[in-house]
Amino acid sequence: MPPIKTRIFSLISIALLCWSIDAHGQSSVDRVKAAFLFHFTQFVEWPPSVLPADKSPLVIGVLGESPFDAYLEEAISEETVQGHPVTIRRYKDVAEIKTCHILYINLPSGTIQTVISQLKGRSILTVSDKKGFLQTGGMIRLFSEDNKIHFRINQVAAQAEHLVLSSKLLGLAEIYEGKEGQR
Amino acid sequence: MQQFFIRGIALIAFSIILAPQRAFAQAQDTALDSKQLLSLSLEELMNIEIHSVSKRPEKLSEAASAIQVITQEDIKRSGATNLPEALRLAPNLQVAQVNSHAWLISARGFDAIFSNKLLVLIDGRNIYSPLFAGVSWDAQNVLLEDVDRIEVISGPGATLWGANAVNGVVNIITKDANSTQGFYMSESVGSLYKYSASARYGGKIGSKLAYRVYGMRNSYDTTYIKDKAGKDISQNDEAEITQLGFRIDYTPSEKSNVMVLGNFYVGKENARPEKSGIDGQNITGRWTRTFSPNSELVVQAFVDRTWKRDIPSLISEELYTYDIDLQHRFPIGKRHSLLWGAGYRFMRDEVISSTTFVGIVPNLRNMDVVNAFVQDEVMLWKDRLKLSFGSKVQHNVFTGFEVQPDARLAFMPNETNTVWAAVSRAVRTPSRFDKDYFLPFYPVPDSVPSVQGGPDFISETLIAYELGYRVRPCRNLSLSLATFFNSYDNLYSVEAVPGTQTYHIQNGGEGHSVGLELSGNYQPFEWWRLRGGYTYFHKEIRNKPGHNADYYNLGLDPEHQVVLQSIMSLPYHFQLDVAGRYVDDIPGAMGVSDYLAADVRIAYVLRQFELAAVGRLFNDDHSEFAGTYIPRNFYLKLTCRL
Numbered sequence: 148m149p150p151i152k153t154r155i156f157s158l159i160s161i162a163l164l165c166w167s168i169d170a171h172g173q174s175s176v177d178r179v180k181a182a183f184l185f186h187f188t189q190f191v192e193w194p195p196s197v198l199p200a201d202k203s204p205l206v207i208g209v210l211g212e213s214p215f216d217a218y219l220e221e222a223i224s225e226e227t228v229q230g231h232p233v234t235i236r237r238y239k240d241v242a243e244i245k246t247c248h249i250l251y252i253n254l255p256s257g258t259i260q261t262v263i264s265q266l267k268g269r270s271i272l273t274v275s276d277k278k279g280f281l282q283t284g285g286m287i288r289l290f291s292e293d294n295k296i297h298f299r300i301n302q303v304a305a306q307a308e309h310l311v312l313s314s315k316l317l318g319l320a321e322i323y324e325g326k327e328g329q330r
Numbered sequence: 331m332q333q334f335f336i337r338g339i340a341l342i343a344f345s346i347i348l349a350p351q352r353a354f355a356q357a358q359d360t361a362l363d364s365k366q367l368l369s370l371s372l373e374e375l376m377n378i379e380i381h382s383v384s385k386r387p388e389k390l391s392e393a394a395s396a397i398q399v400i401t402q403e404d405i406k407r408s409g410a411t412n413l414p415e416a417l418r419l420a421p422n423l424q425v426a427q428v429n430s431h432a433w434l435i436s437a438r439g440f441d442a443i444f445s446n447k448l449l450v451l452i453d454g455r456n457i458y459s460p461l462f463a464g465v466s467w468d469a470q471n472v473l474l475e476d477v478d479r480i481e482v483i484s485g486p487g488a489t490l491w492g493a494n495a496v497n498g499v500v501n502i503i504t505k506d507a508n509s510t511q512g513f514y515m516s517e518s519v520g521s522l523y524k525y526s527a528s529a530r531y532g533g534k535i536g537s538k539l540a541y542r543v544y545g546m547r548n549s550y551d552t553t554y555i556k557d558k559a560g561k562d563i564s565q566n567d568e569a570e571i572t573q574l575g576f577r578i579d580y581t582p583s584e585k586s587n588v589m590v591l592g593n594f595y596v597g598k599e600n601a602r603p604e605k606s607g608i609d610g611q612n613i614t615g616r617w618t619r620t621f622s623p624n625s626e627l628v629v630q631a632f633v634d635r636t637w638k639r640d641i642p643s644l645i646s647e648e649l650y651t652y653d654i655d656l657q658h659r660f661p662i663g664k665r666h667s668l669l670w671g672a673g674y675r676f677m678r679d680e681v682i683s684s685t686t687f688v689g690i691v692p693n694l695r696n697m698d699v700v701n702a703f704v705q706d707e708v709m710l711w712k713d714r715l716k717l718s719f720g721s722k723v724q725h726n727v728f729t730g731f732e733v734q735p736d737a738r739l740a741f742m743p744n745e746t747n748t749v750w751a752a753v754s755r756a757v758r759t760p761s762r763f764d765k766d767y768f769l770p771f772y773p774v775p776d777s778v779p780s781v782q783g784g785p786d787f788i789s790e791t792l793i794a795y796e797l798g799y800r801v802r803p804c805r806n807l808s809l810s811l812a813t814f815f816n817s818y819d820n821l822y823s824v825e826a827v828p829g830t831q832t833y834h835i836q837n838g839g840e841g842h843s844v845g846l847e848l849s850g851n852y853q854p855f856e857w858w859r860l861r862g863g864y865t866y867f868h869k870e871i872r873n874k875p876g877h878n879a880d881y882y883n884l885g886l887d888p889e890h891q892v893v894l895q896s897i898m899s900l901p902y903h904f905q906l907d908v909a910g911r912y913v914d915d916i917p918g919a920m921g922v923s924d925y926l927a928a929d930v931r932i933a934y935v936l937r938q939f940e941l942a943a944v945g946r947l948f949n950d951d952h953s954e955f956a957g958t959y960i961p962r963n964f965y966l967k968l969t970c971r972l
Contacts, residue, residue: 178856182367182375190372216856222364295376319372 177214188228190316194309197270205231210238211253241265270308281323299323394738394750396812400480407897407907409931409944411523414467421863421893422484422847426954430550431468431569437484437498439843439869440885447496455614455632460677463761469608471573473544478505486794488734488756489722496756496792507540507579513972520965525549539580547572554959571597589616601641610636625660644685650678670704689771700725716740728760729789748800757789764835776830784835793817806853816843823879838877843869862894888914905933920956940969
């Protein structure tokens, strides 16, 4: 085979390899984080004004790069939480957010404060894994320690948005009390 | 032993009854499918171990050396039962099994009875023997379940790790006690891997102190040899080892950590006319003080005693090692990161011969090694071009001062590509087998053949040139290519003093080796991962002027080797894993023919229980070392993690 053909052939095979990865290749860390988001929905009570008791959908939103892959999205869309079908929405910008109950914010730390201030008064449970997230008024921060994922809750911020977090959730969480360690 | 077995089964049965719905096994880090992930409870979710791969390869991809990492997951899914089997997973190592409890392991060639150019550490404890300049693999056991990772660096690592890291460094790192909380028990029965039981419990005292204790016993059946008619006969090399140990991690603050660990073992190995015995004890302590993410101080000390009564070689050895090391890393300005360290090791080695036919003279030697090193890592251009250079200076009792410098350059045009190059010098310092070996050790006249030590033996030296490329073309594919040209001088030879039959151990050889190591990791689907590599190796050794020795036995090295591991998580909690390897033939009188081997593992995982069947499949007459044969074998293993 002439060398140019060989090279093209190897480029194609690399491209094929990559393609199949981009379709499925989420890291397990992201998948576990995504599962956490889904689980949080079961331990939060939203005001009836934002989540009526009928079968209105419960929306998990993602701002920035999504931790959900196609498989998880599909699996989640088959789930219901207390009678509410669950759907996932992706947003590029805060302005796009209409109905949303839990929002995963995956943006650079610097921009988070603005986002949170724009969400005030809409009873959206905010979650992120970014450092300093709770200081800026975020509600739940996921972090890893000892190769496991833990979460820390800013209860004051949640109460201010009229969200009721179950005692079970609070029991499993570390409670944020105004300052966060290095972790 | 029977009793132990029954007790183990009873313990597992007991735990089934008592704790059926305890949270998901902590070590559950296999790729979970989406449905499973959603059906877990929040507590279970919090107990899932996540891969730290996203952190590691980033660092790995910047490393200017041929480093490969075997993860806990790789080990678990390979069906490996001991360290040498786990090391087979590194495509840049050559591993040959000699009998039920002996292995030859080397990197970049020179795999021989005394594979003396590979440095091995377990949790920072150097297990390189000053007696024969190698590792007694039979005495080195770890609970594989608690291994965090094994870092395998092929190529010299002498500047950081010290003498004898000539062709490679193997760093076996066990998990922090915080990560091994809870019960772990496993029990297995099989043919060659006849029986094993292990248990570990990890707990906490307060929030700052974590500990674990473990015990394990492995029992191996015999391999075989062939009689003149070609009939298989047992080699009668059954072996059994029992080991107990602990680890404590105390973290009084985020900035400091104290670790203490210890291992105690005793074993028997069948031989004729009686059994060989081994036992050993070691304790390691380490204090780490972190000043900032790029500045820390580590002080480590260990005490190690090993004893072996080796019937086949007719000698017994008792070795005490006392070692203390200090390492300090800190930045200078924005571009430099300085690492320096110093260490002292004292060894008391006593050898008793059971005959006057062969012996080590003097039978007792006190040896010490003093070392100091410094290495600077400097960013030459943005974060793109990194140079690290440094040297180790070491003093030993046989050859005095040895200098081992190296320089490494890494160019990272972007996050996914790294090109690196390195030049280093490393030495293999004399062992007692090089200096003190006598055959026989009573005086004989010149005209009678004898070996009378190596009065003039000095260190073997290497200058290594390496060039490598690492790429991550997409998220779940990573490839690494390392090439090398090694130039050796003063290689070991055994030659007669002119005009006599008196042989001395000398440095008569010189030569070079070239090679290529390709390795990769590829995850086409969330449920399927492939890893492995190909290694090419070729060496030429010749006599230096005025010498005339045969160097064939210095290394029984295959030219080609392929390792491929496939890790598959199937539906209904099944796992199907294959670890296969191809090893090219080794020509010559001591050679073996090429072979293909595959370790196949099928496992069923149900919450905290795992049942695995492992088969080691290869041709009949499978031989990895001239004259000895390893039977095809299988085992069944039940594991419980609470």
